[in-house]
Structures are given as structure tokens and as C-alpha cells.
Amino acid sequence: MEQNKNPLLTVSHLAIDFETRSGIVRAVEDVSFTLNKGETLALVGESGSGKSVTAYSILNLLDKNGRLAEGEINYHGMALHNADKQMLSEVRGREIAMIFQNPMSTLNPIRKVGEHLSDMLRTHGFPSFSTISEEITKLLHQVEIYDVERVRNAYPFELSGGMCQRVMIALALACKSRVLIADEPTTGLDVTTQKSIMDLIDNLVKKKV
Numbered sequence: 001m002e003q004n005k006n007p008l009l010t011v012s013h014l015a016i017d018f019e020t021r022s023g024i025v026r027a028v029e030d031v032s033f034t035l036n037k038g039e040t041l042a043l044v045g046e047s048g049s050g051k052s053v054t055a056y057s058i059l060n061l062l063d064k065n066g067r068l069a070e071g072e073i074n075y076h077g078m079a080l081h082n083a084d085k086q087m088l089s090e091v092r093g094r095e096i097a098m099i100f101q102n103p104m105s106t107l108n109p110i111r112k113v114g115e116h117l118s119d120m121l122r123t124h125g126f127p128s129f130s131t132i133s134e135e136i137t138k139l140l141h142q143v144e145i146y147d148v149e150r151v152r153n154a155y156p157f158e159l160s161g162g163m164c165q166r167v168m169i170a171l172a173l174a175c176k177s178r179v180l181i182a183d184e185p186t187t188g189l190d191v192t193t194q195k196s197i198m199d200l201i202d203n204l205v206k207k208k209v
């Protein structure tokens, strides 16, 4: 593997097993990659090849019957494969944020977009209402949502799929994390919206470098 001076996340020889009724099944074997600062890394593979479980394993979010059978995951000098609950909760969101495949199942249907964002900001240390409100506007602008008032007062089901995905990205940005893992953030969207979400993520990465 190519050695780079500035590795942020290194996955080495990862293997993931699932305990199933018919025994232990190895879903991922010998996966290695390095993500450097400012880089975008894409996992490509057919359905069922293990892209999602590889991503989940980084933050120890595998289903209960899954486990990291072999390998190491290192983030910024931290051995995530051996991390305890406290280390994981410090890394989740704060250092590494994740956008899931289906925003409708991640966003709480009875909470408005503004409430989702303010919860996230409060979790990440924004104390006062006025700074939170300003930050929400900033975040929505970053994901190219300009009718801020309408969107922050909307429930997820009142928004289009593309809009919801933008809100998910805004939530991830609210964490100010250094790594963003996006598990097929455009599945289920039409091709034009897919392109605009990918362009948006691309631009955000470029701005952050």
C-alpha cells in the first residue's frame, strides 16, 4: 500500500464475521485502505460485497451479530478496533461523522429540521439559542439551502429526498468532524439530484482542505 505522510484513517487487513443460524459467515476479508487528509476515498463493489459493513465497522456500528474478526482500524493514533465506549463516543460525530443511505429512516419524522440541527449543535457545545440559530442558517447555506426559514420549520416528510439528504449532510457538518463517511448518500434520488449531492460533497471537501 502506498505510504503517505499524512494518513488520517488506516484500515489494515480487516475481516468481519457475522454469526448466523447456519454458522459464522465471513462478510469481509482482508480489506486495507488509507485515507489521507483532504482526500476522497470511494469503496466500489457489487451489492453485498461489504461496503456498508466496512464503513460501519470503523465506528463500531456493526449489527449485534457482527464482529471485527481480524485487522486494525487506526484513526489519528487511536486504535479504534480496541476502542472502549468512551473513546468511541468521543470519535463518533466529533471526529468521524456518518451519513446513512436513507435519510427518511435516520431523521426523526416528528422533529423539525431545525430541531434536528439544534440538537446536534447543542451536543457539540453550542450553548446559546442565538448562536445556534445563526449556525443553523450557516449550515443550511453550506448545503445550498437558501429558503432557510421554510426548511428549518419543515418536518422531514415535507421535504424532497434531495433536500433531506442535504439536511443529513448539514447535520454531519454540524459535528465539525474531520472525516465524513457517506454510505451511498444518493441512493433513491433521481440522477440530476444525485449529481448535485455529489458535487456538493466534493465542494465541501475542497473548501475544507
Ligand SMILES: Nc1ncnc2c1ncn2[C@@H]1O[C@H](COP(=O)(O)OP(=O)(O)OP(=O)(O)O)[C@@H](O)[C@H]1O
Pocket (backbone or CB within 6 Å): 018, 019, 020, 025, 027, 045, 046, 047, 048, 049, 050, 051, 052, 053, 054, 063, 065, 066
Ligand atoms: N446482520 C447481518 N447478519 C448477517 N449477515 C450480514 C449482516 N449485515 C450484513 N451482512 C452481510 O454482509 C455482507 C455485506 O453487506 P453490505 O451491506 O456491507 O453490502 P454492500 O456492499 O453495502 O451492498 P449494497 O451495495 O447492496 O449496499 C452481505 O453478504 C450481507 O448479507
Ligand SMILES: [Mg+2]
Pocket (backbone or CB within 6 Å): 051, 052, 053, 183, 184
Ligand atoms: Mg451498502
